[in-house]
Amino acid sequence: MTFQNLPTLLSEALAARGYAAPTPVQAAVLEAEAEGRDLIVSAQTGSGKTVAFGLAMAPQLLDEAGRPRMAQSPLALVIAPTRELALQVSRELTWLYEGAGVKVATCVGGMNPSQERRALSYGPQIVVGTPGRLRDHLERGALHLQELAAVVLDEADEMLDMGFREDLEELLDATPEGRRTLLFSATMPQPIVALARRYQRDALRISTTSENRGHGDIAYQAIAIAPADIERAVVNLLRLHEAETAILFCATRDNVRHLHSSLTERGFAVVALSGEHSQNERNHALQALRDQRARVCVATDVAARGIDLPSLTLVVHVEIPRDAETLQHRSGRTGRAGKKGTAILLVPYPRRRRVEGMLRGARIAAEWVNAPSAADIRAADSERMLSALLAPVEIEDEDRELAAKLMAERSPEEIAAALIQAHRAKMPAPEELLATDAPPPRGPREGFEGSSWFRMNVGRRHNADPRWILPLICRRGHVSRSDIGAIRLAANETLFEIASPVAARFLDAVQRTAGEDDGVEIVAADGAPREEARRNRRDHPGAGARPHAGPGGHPGPHKPKPYSREHGNGGRPDKPFHKKAAWKKRPEQAR
Incomplete structure (x- = not known):
């Protein structure tokens, strides 16, 4: 047509x-x-x-x-x-x-x-x-x-x-x-x-959207990375791709401000877009990107909606999007009008499973790759440099005269080395990453092989907290802290692990101490939390959790909150402290 x-x-x-x-x-x-x-x-x-x-x-x-x-x-x-x-x-x-x-x-x-x-x-x-x-x-x-x-x-x-x-x-x-x-x-x-x-x-x-919702002109990549390495990985991605225009997505204005400042200090031509910028400032930022006076834009989701830059070939999700739709809207800034683009997600190790689920929901096949190292950047720089310096050029007579003077004063090797140094001096230095491989999955603690799991009828909705759950388990089961393994808090219940050598003794003790006035019931669970969840979904498809129900459907105890909102500065009892994001800390703070 x-x-x-x-x-x-x-x-x-x-x-x-x-x-x-x-x-x-x-x-x-x-x-x-x-x-x-x-x-x-x-x-x-x-x-x-x-x-x-x-x-x-x-x-x-x-x-x-x-x-x-x-x-x-x-x-x-x-x-x-x-x-x-x-x-x-x-x-x-x-x-x-x-x-x-x-x-x-x-x-x-x-x-x-x-x-x-x-x-x-x-x-x-x-x-x-x-x-x-x-x-x-x-x-x-x-x-x-x-x-x-x-x-x-x-x-x-x-x-x-x-x-x-x-x-x-x-x-x-x-x-x-x-x-x-x-x-x-x-x-x-x-x-x-x-x-x-x-x-x-x-x-x-x-x-006109295909069965596969992933954009056909966008290559998706995902990088699992230590949270403390995210900022350095951003630097290396920008240096590796050398995109004509790139956009970096952050979740908040503060993170936009921080990353913009950090990249500016490193020598990148970068602008910022967030809700704190006036329309005039936003217009100037976008014009700088169109004029190639800036090549990198750090932005929040809302600020970047509607941006259409023909030269934009790289999108980096510095902080993972909140859902599949946001992922697609962010990534859709590139790969427009038939042009190719690349979208990269930086995924902290603990959040990889969530991102894999998001990608499945969006029907996007992302390639999991390693973060580029400083050695990768230097190798890419060498290839680009050779390609640029060996390309045919028209040489003016004035330049030939200057070249002849240089040849008379220095050897060809010295002149070439000086040219390479001058070329490299214009580019920000690559970063050494603290960790390049994902940590190996942790096995069970010694003594917890074949451990037993137990359930108590209090959870987050009852303000359950390991700080008071741990002493309660020790008191009711006549065990020490070293005998207690993982503790999993759910909305209406808590599952915890007891070392196999003391499991039988623990069960006997909690049965003898049942009925104490604290209102907490402890019973043996059918298995580890994930195994039990799979079994419940198989045996009771479509069954939802009953609010405030403990084992057997009995309501859990309504105890006073041991840690209220006044504890720390947090707005949620289960998260009383708001720590600084790991990727915003200095390296020595993030360790």
Whole structure:
């Protein structure tokens, strides 16, 4: 399929941008069955969906001659979840429709609302904005929607996740009955289905996402690493890949600030994006990346939504995403419009199992690799250096004269060595990692081979804590602390391990001390926690845990909390202290 059936001015704009053929989502919205209908489109991030809905709106914006339709108010409204995405959409629609004479106005938070109202008064055919700012202009009478022919909800799932439901409903309720509604969403959760049912009529469902949700143009890698090595691993990844543009994802503003400062000190050209930056600062940061004055961006999830940088080829998840959808949205910053990209997850050893589950849920096949060492960086540097220095170049006469003077003063080996040193001096030094291999799995403690497991009917909901559970076990079972192995706290119960030589004596003691006034019941468990959980799932499929139930379904004791929220500065009784993240500590602190 080609763009031949489009208005001439649109075809010319696409050709000037290098579009030879439509992407799958663009081809789908141009099919005859999609013409004039409401659409629900599931498409991956970076699949060309902005141009897709721009082309889908063409019949509502242009007449048969390809000229803008006459109207006193906007004909199309595009709603996006973030400022960055709205600005990106505005830029895309501007170049697409500029030749046809269609005007685009942008309304986003953080910009001057007076200037936006002035732009709206000039009669733009397309208005692009974020829900909150558009609603504000609507309520103030600056935005008129009575002639609207098409409305687009871009990344609708993100807008609902961010709490924009009321804003969206007020905007959609103000639009005419006969307008087209184009809903674009990477995922289709129930709230999106409900929104479509309310505001669309006979919508055509289009899906260009494959059975394998992993993006075909993104190579996924995962690195299991010691928490204290994460920052050094980030440095080595940037040095190994030497990406034209890279983005590093952190979970909080503080971590963004810390990593940005650390990389700047090491000599990287880096910018930061987080909620603490103003719109002007964000615009300058993105422009620095586009101009190649900066090559690395450290960002939070929300701040990076909607970023579209054609040169971005590397995404590093410095802190693992909270779920599979966040993983895909983060990774989707690269591998856009048919270009290849790499997404790398840095996984602390204790969280590997959780990440493996997340990858399975996202149907992403990630390759587990080792973190690059300093030796790997030096080897890659040597290859790149040889390739760059041996490439054919045109030499000016002035340069030849200088080369002749150098040859007269120094040997070729000395000149080459000086050139290599000068080349290396411009690059940040690679880091030596403290640990390059995952720690071996721990076997059972001596004396705990074939140990016995017991259960007591108190758990986290009763504020169970090893600091008072341990003495209680010793007192009730007549054992010492060295006879007690692992302790596993669950919501409503606690399982613990007793060394095999004293297990029989322990069971006899707890049976004799049963009925003490502490209300705690201790009984033998059927096996280790994981084995027992598997057995329960097999024998009782679909059975859920009963709240506050101990062994046999009896309610656990409601004891006063021995460690309340006043203990330390924590907001949770089971986590009273908030320690500094290991990857933010200095090496000597992290050990």
